[in-house]
Amino acid sequence: MEIINGTTVQEFILLGFRVGPQGRLFLLIFFTAVYTLTLAENFIIIMIVVQDARLARLPMYILLSNFSWLEICYVSATVPRMLFDLSFPGGVISFHACFLQFYIFFSLGTSECLFLSAMALDRFLAICRPLRYPQIMTQDFCYALVTACWVVGFLWYVVPVVLISKLSFCGPNTLNHFVCDSGQLLAVACPPLGYLPIFCYIVTSSVVLGTFLFIVVSYACVVFTLVKTSSQSTGVKGFSTVSSHLAVVTVFYGTVVAMYIGHSSESDTENTKMMTLFYNAIAPLFNPLIYCLRNDQVKEALVRLLKTKRVM
Numbered sequence: 001m002e003i004i005n006g007t008t009v010q011e012f013i014l015l016g017f018r019v020g021p022q023g024r025l026f027l028l029i030f031f032t033a034v035y036t037l038t039l040a041e042n043f044i045i046i047m048i049v050v051q052d053a054r055l056a057r058l059p060m061y062i063l064l065s066n067f068s069w070l071e072i073c074y075v076s077a078t079v080p081r082m083l084f085d086l087s088f089p090g091g092v093i094s095f096h097a098c099f100l101q102f103y104i105f106f107s108l109g110t111s112e113c114l115f116l117s118a119m120a121l122d123r124f125l126a127i128c129r130p131l132r133y134p135q136i137m138t139q140d141f142c143y144a145l146v147t148a149c150w151v152v153g154f155l156w157y158v159v160p161v162v163l164i165s166k167l168s169f170c171g172p173n174t175l176n177h178f179v180c181d182s183g184q185l186l187a188v189a190c191p192p193l194g195y196l197p198i199f200c201y202i203v204t205s206s207v208v209l210g211t212f213l214f215i216v217v218s219y220a221c222v223v224f225t226l227v228k229t230s231s232q233s234t235g236v237k238g239f240s241t242v243s244s245h246l247a248v249v250t251v252f253y254g255t256v257v258a259m260y261i262g263h264s265s266e267s268d269t270e271n272t273k274m275m276t277l278f279y280n281a282i283a284p285l286f287n288p289l290i291y292c293l294r295n296d297q298v299k300e301a302l303v304r305l306l307k308t309k310r311v312m
Contacts, residue, residue, distance in 0.1 A: 011092040013174045016085045028086040035079045041288040042068040059142040071284040074108045082178045098180040103161045111153025113211040120218040128225045160200045255279040
C-alpha cells in the first residue's frame with residue numbers, strides 16, 4: 001500500500017455527500033431518525049419471534065428473525081460512520097477500518113442475497129410441495145440453511161478484499177463515497193490492476209445474478225401453483241405472502257443490479273451513492289413493514305406480547 005512518493009497510505013478520506021451545512025444538518029437529522037426506526041422495527045420482529053412459542057418453531061419466522069438481525073447489522077456497518085461524517089465533514093478513516101467496513105458491508109450484502117433465496121425456497125416448498133414440506137423444512141434443516149447463509153456470506157468476499165488490500169495506492173487517498181466501496185478503492189489504486197477489477201465484478205455479479213435467478217424461478221413456480229389452485233382463500237393468502245417477499249426482492253435487487261451490474265465502477269458516482277444509500281439505509285426501514293403489515297400471525301403474536309407485558 002505504497003504511494004508513488006514512497007509514503008504509506010495510513011488512512012482514506014470519505015467525501016460523502018456534496019451538500020452545504022444546512023443540507024448536512026437535514027441529512028443528519030433525517031438519517032438519525034431512519035436509523036433509530038430501523039433498529040426499533042427489526043428488534044421488535046426478533047423479540048416477537050423469539051418470545052412467541054408458535055412462531056419460534058416455524059421455519060418462515062426463523063428465517064425472518066435472522067433476516068431482521070442481518071438488517072440491523074447491515075445498517076450499523078455504514079450508517080453510524082455516515083452520521084459521524086455528516087457531523088464532522090472531512091474526517092478520515094484508517095486503512096484497516098476502511099477495509100474492515102468494506103469486508104463487513106459486502107459480506108452482509110452477500111448474506112442478504114442468500115437469505116432472500118432461502119426465504120424463496122421456503123415459500124416454494126410450502127406452496128408447491130405442501131405434503132413434503134414438513135419432512136423437508138425441518139427445524140434442523142432450517143437452522144442448517146441459516147448457518148450456511150451466514151458462513152457463505154462471510155466467506156464469499158474474503159479473497160477480493162485481501163487482494164484489493166494488497167494493492168499499492170497512488171492517491172489522492174480520497175474516496176468519493178460515504179462507505180469504503182470496492183469501485184472507489186480500485187479507482188485510487190496504482191495501475192496496473194491486472195484482472196482484479198474483472199475478478200471482483202465476477203464475484204459480485206455471480207452471487208447477485210445467481211440468487212436472483214433462483215428467486216425468480218422459485219416464485220414463478222409459486223405463482224403458477226397459486227393460479228392453478230381451486231381454493232380462493234388459499235390463493236389469496238398465498239399471493240399475499242408472495243407479494244410481500246417480491247416487494248423486498250424487487251427493491252433490493254433492482255438497486256443492486258443497477259449499481260454493480262449495470263454501471264461501471266467509475267461512472268455516475270453520485271447516482272451510485274444514492275442507490276447505495278437507498279438499499280443500505282432506506283430499504284431496511286421498510287422491509288419489516290412490508291413483511292409484517294399484511295401478516296396476521298405476526299399481528300396476533302404482537303398483540304399477545306403486548307398483553308403479556310401489560311399484565312406483568
